[in-house]
Amino acid sequence: MSTVRTSPGLLAAPAALFLIVFMLVPVGLMLYVSTLERGAFGGVNWGQHTAIAYEKLLFERDLAGQIAFNSDYIAIILRSFRLAAVTTAVTLALGIPTALYMASLPPRRAALMLFLVTVPFWTNLLVRNFAWILILRNGGPLDSALATTGLVTPPLDILYTPLATGIGLTYSFLPFMILPIYVALERIDRRLIEAAFDLGADRWRVLSRVVLPLAAPGIAAGAILVFVPCLGAYVSPELLGGGKSLMIGNLIQAQFGASRNWPFGAALALVLLLVLLVALALLASVKRRERLAS
Amino acid sequence: MNDTIVAISDVSKRYAGAVQPALAGVSLDIRRNEFFTLLGPSGCGKTTLLRLIAGFGMPDSGQISLDGKLLGQTPPNLRPINTVFQSYALFPHMSVAENIGFGLEMLGQPRETVRSRVTEMLRLVRLEGMGERRPAQLSGGQQQRVALARALAPAPKVLLLDEPLSALDLKLRREMQIELKRLQTETGITFVFVTHDQEEALAMSDRLAVMRDGVVMQVGSPENLYDRPANLFVAEFIGEANFWNATCLERSGAGGRFAIGTSKAVMPVAEAQGLAEGAKAVLVVRPERITLGAAEPGLLHGTVETAVYRGSDLVVHAALAGGGELRARLPGSIAAAGLIGTATGFAFPADAVRVFPA
Ligand SMILES: Nc1ncnc2c1ncn2[C@@H]1O[C@H](COP(=O)(O)OP(=O)(O)OP(=O)(O)O)[C@@H](O)[C@H]1O
Ligand SMILES: [Mg+2]
Numbered sequence: 133m134s135t136v137r138t139s140p141g142l143l144a145a146p147a148a149l150f151l152i153v154f155m156l157v158p159v160g161l162m163l164y165v166s167t168l169e170r171g172a173f174g175g176v177n178w179g180q181h182t183a184i185a186y187e188k189l190l191f192e193r194d195l196a197g198q199i200a201f202n203s204d205y206i207a208i209i210l211r212s213f214r215l216a217a218v219t220t221a222v223t224l225a226l227g228i229p230t231a232l233y234m235a236s237l238p239p240r241r242a243a244l245m246l247f248l249v250t251v252p253f254w255t256n257l258l259v260r261n262f263a264w265i266l267i268l269r270n271g272g273p274l275d276s277a278l279a280t281t282g283l284v285t286p287p288l289d290i291l292y293t294p295l296a297t298g299i300g301l302t303y304s305f306l307p308f309m310i311l312p313i314y315v316a317l318e319r320i321d322r323r324l325i326e327a328a329f330d331l332g333a334d335r336w337r338v339l340s341r342v343v344l345p346l347a348a349p350g351i352a353a354g355a356i357l358v359f360v361p362c363l364g365a366y367v368s369p370e371l372l373g374g375g376k377s378l379m380i381g382n383l384i385q386a387q388f389g390a391s392r393n394w395p396f397g398a399a400l401a402l403v404l405l406l407v408l409l410v411a412l413a414l415l416a417s418v419k420r421r422e423r424l425a426s
Numbered sequence: 427m428n429d430t431i432v433a434i435s436d437v438s439k440r441y442a443g444a445v446q447p448a449l450a451g452v453s454l455d456i457r458r459n460e461f462f463t464l465l466g467p468s469g470c471g472k473t474t475l476l477r478l479i480a481g482f483g484m485p486d487s488g489q490i491s492l493d494g495k496l497l498g499q500t501p502p503n504l505r506p507i508n509t510v511f512q513s514y515a516l517f518p519h520m521s522v523a524e525n526i527g528f529g530l531e532m533l534g535q536p537r538e539t540v541r542s543r544v545t546e547m548l549r550l551v552r553l554e555g556m557g558e559r560r561p562a563q564l565s566g567g568q569q570q571r572v573a574l575a576r577a578l579a580p581a582p583k584v585l586l587l588d589e590p591l592s593a594l595d596l597k598l599r600r601e602m603q604i605e606l607k608r609l610q611t612e613t614g615i616t617f618v619f620v621t622h623d624q625e626e627a628l629a630m631s632d633r634l635a636v637m638r639d640g641v642v643m644q645v646g647s648p649e650n651l652y653d654r655p656a657n658l659f660v661a662e663f664i665g666e667a668n669f670w671n672a673t674c675l676e677r678s679g680a681g682g683r684f685a686i687g688t689s690k691a692v693m694p695v696a697e698a699q700g701l702a703e704g705a706k707a708v709l710v711v712r713p714e715r716i717t718l719g720a721a722e723p724g725l726l727h728g729t730v731e732t733a734v735y736r737g738s739d740l741v742v743h744a745a746l747a748g749g750g751e752l753r754a755r756l757p758g759s760i761a762a763a764g765l766i767g768t769a770t771g772f773a774f775p776a777d778a779v780r781v782f783p784a
Contacts (some may be wrong), residue, residue: 327515329502330480332532332580341528345519 134320155421159405166398172393185395189403205383205400209407212379215369216292216362219301220309223358226302227309228351232343234310249307257304261371264300265291268372300368306360309354315421316350317343352415380404382410431616432456432479432584435740437488439474439640448474451488456584456618457633462609462621465627466637468664472620475637476586479618481505492583503532508577511588514569516561522572523548523557529580549573550609563652568599578613587619591626602631623663628652635769636660652712658782661710668716670709670750671784675699681776684709689748691726696777705784711774713741716754719773727771733762744770 142174169180234245252260267274270287279286290296294306320343328342344351366381380400387397434454440447448471455495456462464472481502490497490616497505508529516525520616526547527540535543548554551571561569570590577585587606591599607630608619621627627634628648635645636659655661662669672684675692682698684707685691693709701707728746738757742765752772 153699227613321486321513321515323511323513323515324517326482327509327511327517328503328528329482329510330507331529332503333528334532342517 159402162398162402166395166402168393168395170393174394175324181262182395184320185393185399186384189399190394199256208378208383209403211294211377211381212363213383214277215298215377215379216300216359216365219283219305219362222357223297223309224351224355226306227313227354228344231310231317231347231350234314235320240279242318246311249310252307257367258371261300264296264303264372267335268296268299273389291372292376294377296317297369297373297377297379300372301365302361304365304368308357309362309371312350312353312357314349314350316347316353320346352419356412363408429458431458431493432454432618433489433491435476435491435496437475437487437490439471439478439483439485439486440504447486447640449478449485451636452640452642453488454635454642454645456616459614459616459767460632461607461617461619461629461630463627463631463634464637465621465624465634465663467622467661470637471640472622472637473588474640476509476588476618476620476660479584480507480509480586496778506580506583508582508585510573510577510585510590512589512592514561514573516569516572517565520560521557522553522559522564525561525572526579527577528576532581537566541599543579548578550578550612551575551605566594567602568681570594570602571605574609574617577663578609578615581613582615584616584618587617589622592623599626607632612691621705628664634664638663647759655710655780657710658710661780661782666713666753668709668713668751668753670711670713672707672709672781674698674703674705677701684781686726687746687748687750689750690724691744691746691748692724693726693774693779694776695779695781696775697779698781701781708782708784710780710782712754712780714739714755715778716752716772716774718756718758718760719768719771721771725771726752726773727769730765730768733765735762744772 144332165176166185167177167181168178169182169184171177175358188200189205190201191199192201224282230249233251237245266272268291269275270289270291272291274290275288277288278284278288290299306421324346325338326344328338363379364381364384365379366385369379369382370385371376384397384400384404385392390399430573432455434452434456436777437449437452438447439449450469452475464475466472477483479490479743480502481500484499492507509674517528521527523544528546530540537576540739544557546651548557551574553568553575555566556564561572564572570593570617573590573720588604591602594602603626605633608620608646619627619630628651631648633645633647634651634741636643637649638659644651644660646654649683651660655664656670662666670686672686674682675685676683677698680699681694681696682701682703683694684698686693695709698707719727726746728744730742732741732743734741735758737758739758740760742752742754742756744752747769755771
């Protein structure tokens, strides 16, 4: 009798191949490029190694070749983190109540809401951000609407500020917050909620002691799904933020475009990746310790 | 003295879209410190009634009061009534101790009180040392005990239990029946217990209500319901019985004489109120009330088909002369061999019979 023995290694081969081709190779390539000399007209000088791309993150050389500390890039990185964090916080604040509301609806209405939440995806992200330019610009609908309330005097000058970027990012990423939270809420056993009520919990404590803790995995997933892409966002800061609120994404893009500094672009992308990995690892270890402690 | 704790008066409830009401004019008085059972077939409205008492939903009409005070729109969290759910509904993200302490915490009890009470409850349900576990790390029977401890911890005035034992296997079920009875006696809390298992209901209850299609058919003690069922449904639902079609031949005083089936057997009946001479009736006799008698015309007799020895008793099936079947539970000392296949006479005392109009 002949049986074909399939080793576990073989079964994992497709996944491993996928990871190698789409993750390790590109990251490896980036790592390699980041250690090369920039070419004079873009591209790189293959085989000419230097650490200058990483030095440039913190220091600049003046014309005389003197090295001086330069906080410009650090400022952009910090701003990106701040914007991503604020966007995550705002989408959390908007997403949790929305998801709670959706989960409270009868199935048909919930399905309709779910559809409405995903409708924006049917339109290109660029187009949607352009629409925000029209809404936010001086003399635009927001401006005139607020002017009629008499509370503010136009022009508001929102467009091309970090606020505009924040609005654009929040708008773009809100569905990524709502959907996983809604899924987590939907999966909660209604009888647990009834049990909490039965034991004397009022609405607020049912929410804080039972519903939200049980939805925590969905909330964490939503936060990661918003925070990570936000950090590298390109479209919203480019279109709505103007030159004053550049984010890492724009900086990286510029290195491969106008600035023609591929090694520096690659180095920036790697630093971003590294910081994110460290942050996620910390988060995971904190959660694991919490689970062990309780 | 009136020691009613839960008074349910004329409560009706129809779910949106349903044709039949789930409850149709239910009235019940549940007494303080008793083990009260709602018994009835699936869909008769037991869960619905329990949920109305707990405060999940309002009756369409009628009223429920607790300790003499109308509950009205009072939400579940403000009623001193707790529920043990059929599915246990333990909080999976909390430890056993946190689950048990939840109700006390919601009442705003200080931390120390909660802790000592949790320890006390763990001891009461015999789960000492398991406080730090998660519900998922417990067996079904242990989860059941946690659910009980959680509902008992805040010392509610009334504990509602919706088929709490139905998910357990037979052995565990027996154990938990005893356990529940013990907890009820020890805590002195009024239990309202739901089941569709009549044996369980008889074994555990101080009093029980038999329900059918949203209506209470009879309320009383287990002995009362078993010996004096108020109608055919209760007679059929509780315990075993013989049901014979009969005709009333003669009335005298409270009782009378009835002819069973098409046979010539004429049996005396002690109580036959409401039945006129010539009326069609159904006679109900419990198998253990039947004894052996003379096989003579005019008396009950038939051919024994099977006789199964069960140690303490001998379960006999016989085909009655003139049609119909008989099931009797005779003393185990009677030899089965001598009975099978022979024409045998049967008898029962006049007061062992319940008569209902057919
Ligand atoms: N949420 C609901 N919506 C509509 N009808 C319902 C609902 N819940 C119960 N019913 C109906 O009401 C009637 C009584 O249901 P209930 O759950 O009270 O029965 P039960 O006696 O608890 O039955 P079981 O022993 O099967 O648990 C049934 O006919 C049932 O179909
Ligand atoms: Mg039920």
